[in-house]
Amino acid sequence: MTRTVLVLGGTGEARQLAEELHPDLRVISSLAGRVREPKLPVGEVRIGGFGGVEGLAAWLADNDIDAVVDATHPFAATMTASAAKATARLGVPFLVLRRPGWTEEPGDRWHWVNSINEAAEAVKSLGDRVFLTTGRRDLHAFAELDKFFLVRSVDAPDGQPRRTHVVLDRGPFTVDGEIELLREHAIDVIVTKDSGSPMTAAKLVAARHLGLPVVVLRRPPLPEGVREVTTVAEARAWLMRDSGAE
The missing domain is CATH 3.40.50.720 (NAD(P)-binding Rossmann-like Domain)
Incomplete structure (x- = not known):
């Protein structure tokens, strides 16, 4: 059987x-x-x-x-x-x-955190224009921050911080494409989860290339x-x- x-x-x-x-x-x-x-x-x-x-x-x-x-x-x-x-x-x-999970390489500027609230706290001192890639369900943690947020998700988020630009897209992404996106929106800090996905890892290479800090949320x-x-x-x-x- x-x-x-x-x-x-x-x-x-x-x-x-x-x-x-x-x-x-x-x-x-x-x-x-x-x-x-x-x-x-x-x-x-x-x-x-x-x-x-x-x-x-x-x-x-x-x-x-x-x-x-x-x-x-x-x-x-x-x-x-x-x-x-x-x-x-x-x-x-x-x-x-x-x-x-992902592994840090020479040139990376990663800041590890244990929760989405810790990620929002870390962003306060790291930059004013944030590329937020933690998923559309976590945006509430950043709602009170007076920053610009570039949010990328497969589906549109229900709610979002005040100064937000949403990009609807699904990986895989390329390093060149990520560099272009980061430069277009003058991003100075990235927030992500340690998903380990090869489809979305290009943003980490782009951040290394541009010397940007990355806030990385540890896995549960x-x-x-x-x-x-x-x-x-x-x-x-x-x-x-x-x-x-x-």
């Missing part, structure tokens, strides 16, 4: 994993539904939340899920915590697939005891071996 895997997705790694597992396993990919036109993986797709730990546990049981891979964004801490608790309750094998820690891998190949091997899917 074909075994069923739930992939908590929304990332390039999640889409790649679904493609590599199909059709050997039945793959159901779950997307949060925060992007209006998401890139869809192969196989079955569900969109929307589960209703916390209780809702997810019930869904896993009702759909006879044999294993769960969390390949969500590295900052989707609430989803990861819920998945860890729900799978532990049911005894369902659980794995986190999370790409490595994983729940205790959760197994983690960093590549799609490792996740596939685990599913085919350690979870009993072979």
Whole structure:
């Protein structure tokens, strides 16, 4: 009988994993539904939340899920915590697939922070024209700052700081394109999350080239005891071996 895997997705790694597992396993990919036109993986797709730990546990049981891979964004801490608790309750094998974070290189001027509020505080002394790339849901933390904000997101934000210019775009981005954007808007500081995504890393190279400071938000820690891998190949091997899917 074909075994069923739930992939908590929304990332390039999640889409790649679904493609590599199909059709050997039945793959159901779950997307949060925060992007209006998401890139869809192969196989079955569900969109929307589960209703916390209780809702997810019930869904896993009702759909006879044999294993769960969390390949969500590295900052989707609430989803990861819920998945860890729900799978532990049911005894369902659980794995986190999370790409490595970015690494500082010579010439970088990075300022590490632990929260979005710390990022807003750091910006106060670093610049007046801010390229804000932390996602449209975090803009509230910067609302009271008297600065210019260049905000880039896939979908338009619901609310934003007073002096804001919004660019709707989706990566991958190029270094030349990022340099041009930073110069066009006279940006003097960048705020980002340590997503580790190669699709958005060009802004860090551009900042190094221009000598700009970058405020980098650290990733939230994983729940205790959760197994983690960093590549799609490792996740596939685990599913085919350690979870009993072979």
